[in-house]
Amino acid sequence: MTEILTPRLLLRRFTGDDLAPMAEINADPEVMRWIGDGSVQDLEQTAESIERWEEEWDDEGFGLFAVELLGSGELIGFSGLSVPEFLPELRHEVEISWRIGRPFWGQGYASEAAHAVLEFALQDRGLDRVVAIAHISNTASQNVMRKLGMVPERDTTDPRFGLPLRVHAIDLSEYQG
Known part of the structure; x- marks a missing residue:
């Protein structure tokens, strides 16, 4: 089982016990504001998401950590x-x-987790490039991207909803951790 420890966090695969707390996060309109069309997700939709995330581990050799x-x-x-x-x-x-x-916003958890994931991408999975995508107005996520050393690469449009997105990227051979 793949796990990553940081000073304050454990990044691990999802379990059945994670469904209710993840559904609570996904039901918060402020959390979901910049995701897709901003719709919240209920328990069933969250279960489907977690199932997809876990399938990606099998298909790609990487995925989303709880x-x-x-x-x-x-x-x-x-x-x-x-x-x-x-x-x-x-x-x-x-x-x-x-x-x-x-x-848990404003405490550096997103940056701490994302730094660990970038190291995982480089050291464990051997990737040489990673992108991050955010709604153009989502300054909080773009701040995390900058802290990771990512740079804006281009603007595009979400084809599902017609919303403006900004793509950031980092060449992991230049990642400083």
């Missing part, structure tokens, strides 16, 4: 790698992403 606080074991969200299937022009890329519950 992120839990080391001290309490509480699930606070996810961070990991995926193929951005929703954006045809980037289907050949690997995307880093994260989603953290609102009570």
